[in-house]
Amino acid sequence: MTTKPDALDGLIEAAVQALDLPFEPAWQPAIKANLAVTLRQAALVSEFPLPDDTEPAPVFQA
Amino acid sequence: MTINPITASAAEIAGAIRAGTTSAREVIDAVLAAIRSRDKALNAFTAVTEERARAKAAAIDAQRAQGGALGPLAGVPFAVKNLFDVAGLPTLAGSKINREHPAATRDATLIERLEVAGAVLVGALNMGEYAYDFTGENVHDRPSRNPHDTLRMTGGSSGGSGGAVAGRLVPLSLGSDTNGSIRVPASLCGIFGLKPTYGRLSRARTFPFVASLDHLGPFARTVGDLALAYDAMQGHDPDDPVCAQKPAEPTLPRIDDGIDGLKIAVAGGYFRKGAAPEALTALERVATALTAKREIEIPEAARARAAAYVITATEGAALHLDRLRTRAHDFDPAVRDRLIAGAMVPATLVNKAQKFRRWYRARVLELFAEVDVILAPATPCTAPLIGQQTFVLDGVELPVRANLGIYTQPISFIGLPVVAVPVPLKPLPIAVQIIAAPWREDVALKVARTLERTGVVAAPNPSE
Secondary structure (H helix, E strand, C coil), X not given: CCCCHHHHHHHHHHHHXXXXXXXXXXXXXXXXXXXXXXHHHHHHHHCCCCCCCCCCCCCCCC | CCCCCXXXXXXXXXXXXXXXXXXXXXXXXXXXXHHHHHHHHHCCEEEECXXXXXXXXXXXXXXXXXXXXXXXXXXXXXXXXXXXXCXXXXXXXXXXXXXXXXXXXXXXXXXHXXXXXCXXXXXXXXXXXXXXXXXXXXXXXXXXXXXXXXXXXXXXXCHHHHHHHHCCCCCEEEEEECCCCCHHHHHHHCCEEEECCCCCCCCCCECCCCCCCCXXXXXXXXXXXXXXXHHHHCCCCCCCCCXXXXXXXXXXXXXXXXXXXXXXXXXXXXXXXXXXXXXXHHHHHHHHHCCCCEEECCCCHHHHHHHHHHHHHHHHHHHHHHHHHHHHHHCCHHHHHHHHHHCCCCHHHHHHHHHHHHHHHHHHHHHCCCCCEEEEECCCCCXXXXXXXXEEECCEXXXXXXXXXXXXXXXXXXXXXXXXXXXXXXXXXXXXXXEECCXXXXXXXXXXXXXXXXXXXXXXXXXX
């Protein structure tokens, strides 16, 4: 998974609207930088192949 | 035995009070005076519970006068990160917003358990806002300052917990550790810190950060004090759904058993990459003292750190989403911008991180079939300057705030118990992680105690 840098501007704008998130133009660079780092970390995890039946770590017990 | 209550260990204080060579009142008077005179420079405390402390000390002295049995922590002053509920105080969690919360009506479980053992709460401690921090800086309360150099960071987020113990304001404090927030300040302040196994100690009545990663634990200047406090806090608590159904497993009685037969390895690969020379020197000294020659590779540690990063960003954003929508301007901007970004990360990626966590846990547990203990640096470097935004790790300039925990995150990610042991390098100390298998805090504490007896690890006094 790779995220094109310009795509983040669109993602931020859409997420702010769709998810009712607070936003001011002055916050954009820091939010974008943080989102870019988090998505890079997520990509590192996502590209690691895991079997379909791998159970997520938190297991709910009824 | 005559003691100096400012420099004495918790065990020495309790012993002197039991023996009657000092009183709880004398100890608390001395500690309150030290906080008044020296915390201006350290900024470790956000509240001092003077009245409560004096009443508790008087009760302990009265109990002794009447011939009553005193607990193992009788008269020992302690303080807690201000995300612990303290009856009568709002639980700040380092924030501005929580100052408007009503005062807590009951103490956190761990405070109750330390007080049952005789300890005396003297106050609440500074921390990074909502614990999303490795620096110990706080825009609302100003930064906690490192007692070894007050221009430098304590590390965080349990910054005041590190500064208060290293600065000889209290012999014992409590903090929380989601990604390294006990081990990082222990390293930068040069004291001992214990992050127990995930689920070992109750988190009831503390302000959360990332529920699936949050741990609580003690800081002290000796390994014996860590064990003393840890033993007093163990045991199941139905008020914390994560707290394990395990009886207390006291560690202190066998802490001097030595380490014969223990297989100890040093983490290689990821855990050496990016480490400054002082971090590697500290690691080498500890490994040499333990004759640990084997190097072991913790598989996919970088990915483990990445997964912890993703889970933290998103669970943290979920916790604070409503506050972000209504009070965005009342957050520390650095925390706010990280949380807003976290709210934009798709759930699919979080689920993959949780799946990876299961895989990684299984691989690391396989390592513990071969070894009993793994050594790793606690931080990549000694304390950076307060306000320092970036540092260079392995030739790459990176933000300090997010990267002081690169070596702690892959370990807490799967809840392993760790004792951070300080190596008293000059001019600044730095710690090494003693990592054990789940539920084997006793092993990590025994190794730490062995190192302490050799003198390789110790909590240096900043005034010496």
